[in-house]
Amino acid sequence: MQRRTFLASIGTAAAAATIGLPPEPAQATAHAPGACTYTWKNAVINGGGFVPGILFNETEPNLIYARTDIGGCYRWQEDSRTWKPLLDWVGRDKWGYSGVVSMATDPVETHRVYAAVGTYTIDWDPNNGAVLYSDDKGDTWGVAELPFKQGGNMPGRGMGERLVVNPADNTELYLGTPNGNGLWRSRDHGRTWAHVEEFPNPGNFVVDPSNPLLADNQGVLWIDFDQVGGRVYVGVADPDDPLYVSEDSGSTWQAVPGAAEALGSADGNRTIPGQSAVDDLNGYLYIVTSHDPGPYNGAPASGDGGRIQRLATGTGEWTDVTPAYNPRGVIPGFGGITVDRQNPGTLMAATRNNWYPDEILYRSTDSGATWQLSWDYAEGQDRHDRFDMDNAGSPWLSWNGENQGPQYAVKHGWMIDALAIDPHNSDRIMWGTGATIWGTEELTRWDAQGELIGQDEAGRRVALPVEKFTVAVRAEGVEECAILDLAALGGTLVSAVGDVGGFVHTNLDRAEPMIDTDWSTGTSVDFAQSDPNIIVGTGNVHGNEKGHVGVSTDRGKTWRNASRVEGVPGDGHGGAVAISANGSRIFWTPGSSEVTPVYSTDLGATWIPVRGLPAGAKIRSDRVDPSVLYAFSGGTFYRSSDGGATFADTGATGLPTAGVDDFRAVPRHKKHVWLAGRGDEKTGVTGGMWRSKDGGATWKQITAFDTAESVGFGKASKKSSYPTIYSSAQVRGKAAIYRSTDGGNRWVRINDDDHQWAWSGSAITGDPWIYGRVYLTTNGRGIIYGDIAR
Structure with a gap:
């Protein structure tokens, strides 16, 4: 393989290596009538x-990359002054690749870029990490799998770059790793990796050994190059031995x-x-220190x-600056x-x-x-x-x-x-x-x-x-927001959003102020089907003085917080909210295992306990009859016919007992309810999709789906009187976004392998005014919406 250095001329790029994904499985009805391609965009939050991490390429002006902890990485587009997402191809099977722990941009052959990926070093992420390599500035990627996990969303994710290209030999890359895995090296542009056996110290610093999320050995933190002196410096999470140097291209290493x-x-x-930064002209290596790896403490x-310490790389003199x-x-x-x-x-x-x-x-x-x-x-x-x-x-x-x-x-x-x-x-x-x-x-x-x-x-x-x-x-x-729920009113999109509360979008191309409630994280939203001016939402709050539920009666222009519910603690517990079809009653299921759902007949001024439901039961309203409400918990389906004051078991059988995150009633179709279940591998509960046409008394399983996370409805096609149905589901092992225009008899996949967004669609809804438009939640790629390509 040809060796290139920072001073060498840049040759023609090698052919781009494209990630190999499994072939697309047959759909429930492959190439069903009405199948079409989609265009995908974000509802703008910014x-x-x-x-x-933000990286400027040292050789090519305006070549800039940014990495996020759970939402992939981006490349700057100077002409539009916007960022282009680079990892939307990541699918649910490898969702951890959306957590980017480090990036490296090649200063010699600037079309090359690399990303060290893997979201958690604990078992939340079932897969090991990887190094992604691209020969076309991130438009396509290859994957070099690693035999250990990486922590793009773990403590220490803001340390200096753990992944670097050697500017003196750009075939060579180094990777610093956590949890005792030490220093790794590639000598073939990131295609294969090996442990650097000569490197003596894998680190030993642990934030809190009693907390699984904080018990990582932070390990090898960053690598930097003194290009004038030909030295390689490595920072290590070990207060007694924090810095190493090699003066012979990594063959031997010494403590500084x-x-x-x-x-x-x-x-x-x-x-x-x-972190570190090198001033090659003056011969200085700057290093900043902290008492923990961050980013919170x-x-x-x-x-x-x-x-901030300054090392004179030529003399070895340290100066506290x-x-x-x-x-x-x-x-x-x-x-x-x-x-x-x-x-x-x-x-x-x-x-x-x-x-x-x-x-x-x-x-x-x-x-x-x-x-x-x-x-x-x-x-x-x-x-x-x-x-x-x-x-x-x-x-x-x-x-x-x-x-x-x-x-x-x-x-x-x-x-x-x-x-x-x-x-x-x-x-x-x-x-x-x-x-x-x-x-x-x-x-x-x-x-x-x-x-x-x-x-x-x-x-x-x-x-x-x-x-x-x-x-x-x-x-x-x-x-890069994590979206927890969506409600499409027609001309208005309401969202519940992690960490930033939520938004009301009346223009999808414009960033909006956040919903003016006390939420630290929005968790659920709903609206009155026959009076969409009335919107309700709920979210996590801090302290015990604030109400969790927010109410708007002017289509989201203004909001007020409902009253607190006794017995529901602050600091979280947003739960789920629903509203009857005519807006006369609000229902709230607190995010607490000890409090049963409550309802309000005065827009949240006072609350009354619901009778007949266990704590944690999620409630949905019939979208036609305001006196009918539905609820689900632990395999039991409930219905109320008195406006939600009391609920009773419908006697339905065959529904999953765990792993049900979503069920929804159908607009303009009284007593029609759909339920999505992802199942639970630990308990052996199978998932899938079910529908009921009699208010939840009997159910039919949609056999096309292995599992389903969500279900939602949008404007019907011209050939159907039934709303278009959308689901984030799995068919023959392929997790994707599916659509039915004929009441659920036939389904077609509408996204493609370039548009998967890691973990997407845990809540989904169509648009009531625009046929074919669908809105998706993601865990770190914001609000995605798709339209039929014209």
């Missing part, structure tokens, strides 16, 4: 989750002298090296949690660090989880000798900033709040591990947060501002005049 003292402790706290109780000042008093630790390659000696770093009032970006133009802050306090704790935050691209980033003194509604962010100055343009920087990507193309205006704070004649701290620049949303196209 962001909504953690972006732990003084590293334990520089990187392994801060004010008595044991710390680990989180704050400062330890015993003082500062991190440092930690900023001396934080308005908050202590620095909880550092996340991202970046060097300006156009202006050596200029670097920036971000605090990690400096929760109040905001994160701080530090900037130095003298190799860390002195620093300036992105904001500071003057006398009286007034806050003064170098830039304004423009959240027009994602209006929900205000979180429906207002500025409260120094704590702004629109923040610099939190969990800032992704921080990158464009190596081709000193004015451009991007950083990722727990919710979005921020960026500006005016960064060097910072240096003309001088200090933010000075002193008056009395020695009081006063603000100095600063001409601000603007930082704005740069997440357009990054859709």
